[in-house]
Amino acid sequence: MTHPADGTPASVPALPYGTPDTPRLAVRGEARLEADPEIARIAVTISARGTDRSAALTDLTRRNEQALTLLKTYGDALEKLETGTFSLTPQLTEKGRHERIRAYHGRVTHTATLNDFTTLGELTTRLADLDLTRVDGPWWALRPDSPAHRAARTQAVHEAVQRAREYAEAVGARLDALLEIADLGAENAAPTAAPAMRSVAGYGGASQETAPALDLEPQRQTVYAHVNARFTMTRPAL
Known part of the structure; x- marks a missing residue:
């Protein structure tokens, strides 16, 4: 093929569907696995008013300080502790000609990540037993580098190869070469709060020593992986 102006060779666009002797085959591989959670997150909000x-x-x-001290007593079970937001907000009077501050509301929120679920119920109860302390969660999750993600990706690729092989065999051919694997995402399902506990607010009055520990059941996580794969195969026997 030559250029119409000066006669120089022009590039030939690649054929998107292969050739009769080397057909292309495009398939999708999918995987869906379930795994036990590896970490649990809780949000602890401490309030004050005056x-x-x-x-x-x-x-x-x-x-x-009381809440942080309690959290840190759990040692290695506490994998990460992060402070999210802090606020001290004046509350104005609703009526009157002049605006006046009638109270101040203070709030600070922490997120705690734990890897030992045997102490999670006890910790949430003890935190909720503190004055004006709210606990939300737990949110169960897998770590980003969890082996479950790799297992799902590997299974998705194996399924794509198996599906392509079956298609090729259906027309009397066999797979010849792998052209491309496109990763469409291998990720954990969005963390959701387990129905065992959504939030617990502590307003004082109960003794920390006598507060019963919550019985929390870890929520299994679903891991998805999807890939697109393209192959060439031998000439079909039609």
Whole structure:
């Protein structure tokens, strides 16, 4: 093929569907696995309120320190502890000609990641037993480098090869070469809160020593993997 202007060779576009002697075959491989969770996350929100700003901040600091101290007593079971948000908000009067501050609301939120589920129920109960402390969760999850992700990806590729081989055999051919594998994503399902506990708010009055531990059942995680694969195969025997 030559260029119409000067006679120089022009590039020949690749045939998207192969040739009669070397047909192309495109398939999709999928995998869906279930695995036990590896970590659990809980959100701990500590609050304080008072008519005096300094007093509200002092109370919030004290309660926050109590919650952090309790969390850190769980040692290696506490894999990660992160502070999310902090706020100290004045609350204005709703009526009157002049705006006045009638109270201050303080709040700080932490996210704790735990890897030992045997202590999770006890920890959530003890946290919720603290004054003006709210606990949300747990949210079960797999780690990003969990072997479950690799297993799902491997299974998806194996399924794509098997499916392509079956298609080729159906027309009297066999697979010849792999041209491409396109990863469409291998990821864990969105973490969801287990029905055993959504949130628990503590307002004081109960003793930490006598508060019963929650019975929490880890929620199994679903891992998905999807790939597109393209092959060439030998000439079909039609």
